[in-house]
Amino acid sequence: MSLSPGAPSNRSSGHAGPPPGPVANLDIGAAVRAVFASIFKHPGAVLRTLFLPALLTSFLAVLQKDLPLDDPARFFALPLAVLPMTLAAVTWHRFQLLGEAPGSLPRVGRPYLAFYIWFWVVWLIVFLSVLLVTTPLSLLIAALGDSGLADAAFPIILALAFAASAAVYLRLCFVFPASALGERYGLGDSWRQTKGQTLRIFIVALMTSVPVVLVTLMVAAMLADTLGHDPAKPYGLPLSVILLFSFAQLLMVLPFISTLSVAFRQISGWVSPE
Numbered sequence: 001m002s003l004s005p006g007a008p009s010n011r012s013s014g015h016a017g018p019p020p021g022p023v024a025n026l027d028i029g030a031a032v033r034a035v036f037a038s039i040f041k042h043p044g045a046v047l048r049t050l051f052l053p054a055l056l057t058s059f060l061a062v063l064q065k066d067l068p069l070d071d072p073a074r075f076f077a078l079p080l081a082v083l084p085m086t087l088a089a090v091t092w093h094r095f096q097l098l099g100e101a102p103g104s105l106p107r108v109g110r111p112y113l114a115f116y117i118w119f120w121v122v123w124l125i126v127f128l129s130v131l132l133v134t135t136p137l138s139l140l141i142a143a144l145g146d147s148g149l150a151d152a153a154f155p156i157i158l159a160l161a162f163a164a165s166a167a168v169y170l171r172l173c174f175v176f177p178a179s180a181l182g183e184r185y186g187l188g189d190s191w192r193q194t195k196g197q198t199l200r201i202f203i204v205a206l207m208t209s210v211p212v213v214l215v216t217l218m219v220a221a222m223l224a225d226t227l228g229h230d231p232a233k234p235y236g237l238p239l240s241v242i243l244l245f246s247f248a249q250l251l252m253v254l255p256f257i258s259t260l261s262v263a264f265r266q267i268s269g270w271v272s273p274e
Contacts, residue, residue, distance in 0.1 A: 018268055022267045023269035094111070177261050
């Protein structure tokens with residue numbers, strides 16, 4: 001694998017490192033077409049990629065369905081809840097970028113562990129970034145008390161929190177496809193290579209995710225009603241409905257995973273091994 005074919009080495013080990021910045025701007029139209037093609041032209045690969053993660057998600061949901069929302073066990077289950085998404089994301093990145101056909105059981109190895117670790121590292125950085133942006137404004141609201149200014153400032157804080165989290169996440173997001181490929185690639189590499197590209201990545205993610213999310217929700221709701229979902233009994237869902245919603249939940253994230261694969265390949269100059 002190579003992130004920079006022919007580029008001079010900037011690593012002490014002698015391996016060629018990533019270029020110091022983006023090698024090309026993300027082509028929004030081409031990226032949107034590539035994301036949709038990767039999903040809709042390969043339904044079998046989608047099913048094989050999401051089947052096991054959906055089963056694991058359903059299993060965790062069944063274990064927690066009788067727990068109160070404030071039960072500490074739900075907090076300690078969070079590390080387990082990330083595992084299904086890790087399996088799906090790494091498998092799909094490798095399918096898109098390496099052409100590695102998804103199997104019924106993924107060959108779990110170092111890329112999955114690296115992706116899982118990066119998930120929590122990036123999550124912590126994003127969380128701290130949001131705190132850094134919103135804490136001063138929150139203190140200001142507290143000082144204003146019950147005045148009209150405090151009420152007006154609250155949506156501003158929410159908007160700033162979203163903007164800060166999205167901006168930081170999209171600057172660091174290339175560690176996910178890179179780790180799925182087993183590349184030596186860090187947060188600094190992602191930060192440099194996504195410079196000036198975050199809005200483009202966001203637009204592609206929005207254009208590809210919204211249609212899939214809307215269609216998936218509508219189909220899932222209709223099927224759930226057919227399978228006997230009773231909204232008055234949210235903790236008494238049939239197993240078939242739990243599995244359906246677990247699969248739908250993962251399917252709605254797939255366009256974003258595809259977006260990162262496509263953006264990583266175009267912007268970083270990564271090429272598949274011969």
